[in-house]
Amino acid sequence: MSERTLRGKVAIAGIGETTYYKHGQSPDAEFKLALQAILAACDDAGIDPKEVDGFASYGDDRSDAPRLAAALGIKELRFSNMHWGGGGGGVAASVANAAAAVHSGMANCVIAFRSLAQGQFARYGRSRLGAAAMGDDAFLAPYGLISPAQRFAMKITRFMSDHGIRHEALRAIAMASYHHAQSNPRAVMYGRPLTEEKYDASRWIIEPFHRLFDCCQENDGAGAVLVVPADRAKDLPHKPTYLLGTAQGGHHRSAAPVHNAPDYASAHFPTVAKNMWAMAKLGPQDVDVVQAYENFTGGVLLSLVEHGFVDPKKANEFLVLENLLAPSGKMPMNTSGGNLAECYMHGLEMVNEAVRQLRGTANNQVAGAEVVAVLGGPMVTPVSSLVLGTEATL
Amino acid sequence: MSTTTKRALPDGLPAPDQPPLTKPYWDGTRAGKLVIQRCKGCGAHQWGPEWVCHRCHSFDLGWEEVAPTGRIWSWQRPHHPVHQALTGFGPYTIVLVELPHAGNVRMVGNLICEPTAPVEIGAEVEAVFEPHDEADPPYTLVQWRLKD
Numbered sequence A: 001m002s003e004r005t006l007r008g009k010v011a012i013a014g015i016g017e018t019t020y021y022k023h024g025q026s027p028d029a030e031f032k033l034a035l036q037a038i039l040a041a042c043d044d045a046g047i048d049p050k051e052v053d054g055f056a057s058y059g060d061d062r063s064d065a066p067r068l069a070a071a072l073g074i075k076e077l078r079f080s081n082m083h084w085g086g087g088g089g090g091v092a093a094s095v096a097n098a099a100a101a102v103h104s105g106m107a108n109c110v111i112a113f114r115s116l117a118q119g120q121f122a123r124y125g126r127s128r129l130g131a132a133a134m135g136d137d138a139f140l141a142p143y144g145l146i147s148p149a150q151r152f153a154m155k156i157t158r159f160m161s162d163h164g165i166r167h168e169a170l171r172a173i174a175m176a177s178y179h180h181a182q183s184n185p186r187a188v189m190y191g192r193p194l195t196e197e198k199y200d201a202s203r204w205i206i207e208p209f210h211r212l213f214d215c216c217q218e219n220d221g222a223g224a225v226l227v228v229p230a231d232r233a234k235d236l237p238h239k240p241t242y243l244l245g246t247a248q249g250g251h252h253r254s255a256a257p258v259h260n261a262p263d264y265a266s267a268h269f270p271t272v273a274k275n276m277w278a279m280a281k282l283g284p285q286d287v288d289v290v291q292a293y294e295n296f297t298g299g300v301l302l303s304l305v306e307h308g309f310v311d312p313k314k315a316n317e318f319l320v321l322e323n324l325l326a327p328s329g330k331m332p333m334n335t336s337g338g339n340l341a342e343c344y345m346h347g348l349e350m351v352n353e354a355v356r357q358l359r360g361t362a363n364n365q366v367a368g369a370e371v372v373a374v375l376g377g378p379m380v381t382p383v384s385s386l387v388l389g390t391e392a393t394l
Numbered sequence B: 001m002s003t004t005t006k007r008a009l010p011d012g013l014p015a016p017d018q019p020p021l022t023k024p025y026w027d028g029t030r031a032g033k034l035v036i037q038r039c040k041g042c043g044a045h046q047w048g049p050e051w052v053c054h055r056c057h058s059f060d061l062g063w064e065e066v067a068p069t070g071r072i073w074s075w076q077r078p079h080h081p082v083h084q085a086l087t088g089f090g091p092y093t094i095v096l097v098e099l100p101h102a103g104n105v106r107m108v109g110n111l112i113c114e115p116t117a118p119v120e121i122g123a124e125v126e127a128v129f130e131p132h133d134e135a136d137p138p139y140t141l142v143q144w145r146l147k148d
């Protein structure tokens, strides 16, 4: 029996995104943004959009596959997939699901995408609850625990306290994203640098570890990648970027109700990271560039620890700005500005950036990057991650 | 049993839905008791409520009164108002309380304290029942304060 793996079996042939807007400022409807990003990814890949035969997304994306297929005049829809879970937990999983469809022969040419014009709907940071709180919320909302930041904050408090990690480590994570955004004209925070002083003076969202700049913004836009069989990618315009490893899910009862996960102070990657590295036949020491989804900087810390990039005992020394910067830091991270400063496109912008780094076309290029890891949205369940590489890594 | 008429948070936050799965808990708090799920098959404590025991898959889940005491496992102090009822209020303190005598299940509530009071992981706390008699249906929240 042949080895069951996606390693080297599929490639990302095209990437696309819309203009990224501040929250509520997109002149275009959310569905139109999705169409723009998808067409851009096809154009980048040199593939006729009518050849697309599948769509994969996550986070309850409102731009549904049947409508996309009809709007784009797709000849034949062969794969449509929505990954369970909110936010960006499914960003890598959407690419993985597209990859599984392509590798299994269910489809040939699948778009993984995210479209988001939250301003046309409701804000994440404000309650959408009615007069009665249902399900888990019944045990949370009456105590003023409502927003995403509040859902995760007690994980961060406990982990930072247990390991004696200082808030300055989180500041370095935020500053790396803002630093890279200053040389990325696509970035929403282009021209708006962040200093230590500005970070330290920013208001508390939640004590003890969430200042304003530890929290993601909301944005409008869309991003998409086109996944094809590895063989096909060789004949397309760009240098192929191969999927080396990917995994999704969560460890034992990570979604247990009312904050009862046995391993609570976690981003929920322990098993996912292990499975991803096993498929990739690589480890964190092999990675040239890291894209780590920031919903909150504390979540990035947990992701980095659980993927083996950071030893919590050394987090205070290692998580300093110079180590996180392209081109020559020890661990260049969020090189396009990430969710915090390029665009909160629920991490899809990080997949695009990973591809750019491997093609050698990034705004903050790490010379000779061969392997890039994308760590998806942390602290939800399911979470997901992936590793991409150049042909040399196969 | 300790109750309070001074509420931890302003009125107007969502009230808890009380469907059949969780009704015994809310009935308990109305009577000033902390009751949680305990499997009649294997004895595992379980929180929050679910239809099946996560350990032995028995559907025969009972409810057991447990001592209303615990220790702070983690905490947070929100400043940013996330609900209109909280505008102009705060900061306030949310704690995750572990019940070591009930299988280490954890509960979320407010810590009754000054908004600048230091909070210590591991500190011993006791439940304070906060009735909302005027609500329809009425309900009682479980808040926490440091043990003397």
Ligand SMILES: [Zn+2]
Pocket: B039, B040, B041, B042, B043, B044, B053, B054, B055, B056, B057, B058
């Ligand atoms: Zn049982």
